[in-house]
Amino acid sequence: FKSCFLFECLLIQSLPNFTVKHSLKYFFTETPGAQSIPEYVVVAFVDEVPIGDFNSVRGADLKKDWIKFFEDHPQHLEWCILQSVDRHHFLKATIETLRQQLNQTEGVHILQKLDGCEWDDETGEINGFNQYGYDGEDFLALDLQTLTWITAKPQAAITKMKWDAQKVRVEENKKFFGDQCPEFLKEYLRYGRRFLQKTILPSVSLLQKTPFSPISCHATGFYPDRGLMFWRKDGEELHEGVDPGEILPNNDETFQMSIDLKLSSFTPEDWERYDCVFQLSAVKEHIVTKLDKTMIRTNWEKPADTVTFISAAVVVLTVTIITGVAFVAYKKKKGEKSQCGKY
Template sequence: MEKKMKCVLILLLCCHVGSPVKHSLKYFITETPGAQSIPEFVAVAFVDEVPIGDFNSVRGAKPKKDWIKFFEDHPEHLEWHSLQSHESHHFLKATIETLRQCLNQTEGVHILQRMKGCEWDDETGEINGYDQYGYDREDFLAYDLKTLTWIAPKPHAVLTKMRFDAHEHQFESNKNFLVYQCPDFLKEYLRYGKRFLQTAVLPKVSLLQKTPSSPVSCHATGFYPDRAVMFWRKDGVQLHEGVDPGEILPNNDGTFQMSIDLNVSSVTPEDWQRYDCVFQLAGVNEHIITKLDKTAIRTNWAEKPADMVTFISAAVVLLTVTIITAVAFVAYKKKKAPDDGSEQSERLNPQS
């Protein structure tokens, strides 16, 4: 079943040559009262996983470089985000204090995170909103748009769920944002950022290996968007055994990276040329194919250069000669010591 799903995913990626179908607007919010080295409150807005601006409790709102002009031309957007951030800051801080009292947490720094936003399918028009909380890095609450209630996956979240459920006006506000306002914002941001948001970027692909007995990792970094697949082939046929795919991870510059490992312990030297790594990015016809080549692998265990080996060998020889000479000299001195002592004694005592 898993193999079939992978094949279907690859087929969809190959067939879809237009821009990505689903777009998203996401707000990732973190509250950490008592933290010393970071702001108590940080909120970051993402469009299609690319940050467009952030707000923190120290310096306020700051749009990203590509979005400065948009927020200058639409100051109402910046005002709205600033107001929402201020309100969220106070609300989350009060929620943490209530949780600490309920859970008898008297010491330490605690973290409350919130991720809310929406996805919009530009072909079907389908909209999916979400609002989720995490407390001390564990799932805490999730908002159900269908029932307009909060879901508590942990027993200690039930009291907070009941408190949230009691605020009926908050449900309507949440629903209005997730179903109407968030998609409207998203479409407006997509129109402005179309030039740089929907430009596909191909990655740099490298072959990596930690030790001679380690799997060979095919690593791609710097691609955009994050809708990509990567797999190993043998004689043009995709492999499912002996491979270990990794997750797609974000880079600091808004691009992404991923890797997939191939176990080469049973691959004979003459068979290496039959293997290759394939990277495919949604919306791009060009695929990156990297042959399994020992000379192209980047490692941490490369042999020392010949001049370094010669230098080390010469140093060892010199050290050995020095030690032998020193030992011989000490032995000679010990052998001569008694005679010298006798002659000196006779000179000092001529009568004896």
């Protein structure tokens, strides 16, 4: 889905975070009537790393690192499946209610939900979150201090009044986000510490689309997703003339990111004063890549190649012209001889 509300964008981008906080997140999407995709999907994350998902077509699907945990703790898997099925029905019914309230009679609508908790393993601080988005926009968020719902838009006011009045559900939320979710998170961390704390450094390349495009410093294959990348000049971090990109997932569960440097801000003679720095959380050594013209990978022809191509074309054209002139002269001469014989 191209559109996303605020908390979804933050989840996808996974901005660099060098704190000691750990998180357990559940991300739900309900789209009744959608074609070629499951109408219901939920994905669970520990420290932004997916541990498994459940959808309305194929059921539960665990990541390989977590299969043994759920085999040894079948009650966890049973709880996850029951909760997933229950949320599926609840979200689907909520969409139908919202359609009636908002007079929406046609089209496919999307209801998204993000909930979970964060735990600081130094201070012991625990924070929970429970947020909803409808059709790509923030809709409602639960204030766990007051146990009341906060509206993000006027259209959510009716839903807020109904949900605030559901005292049993409010108490269930309080118990889950204050007790159950943190305990799950700690248990997952104890099991997954070996691979959750692994670090993989990336390969870093300098890329450029055209001679006038920005130079992109691109890092790929790193893990976890807590990376930081910036350009420097004379050892000082640059804040102008740079365009940082998002952290994006690769197919092998590693990540990639890039940051662009605009050429207009300096001359080629100053290139050696610039470098690109990549930092990975919990890794002391940084990867520093000097701005070197010879190391830039491009998909455009080098000037020398262009000159060679033009020179070759000129030679071919010259030979073609000479051959054509010679052929015309030959035909003319042959015609004169034929006419002489005729008379």
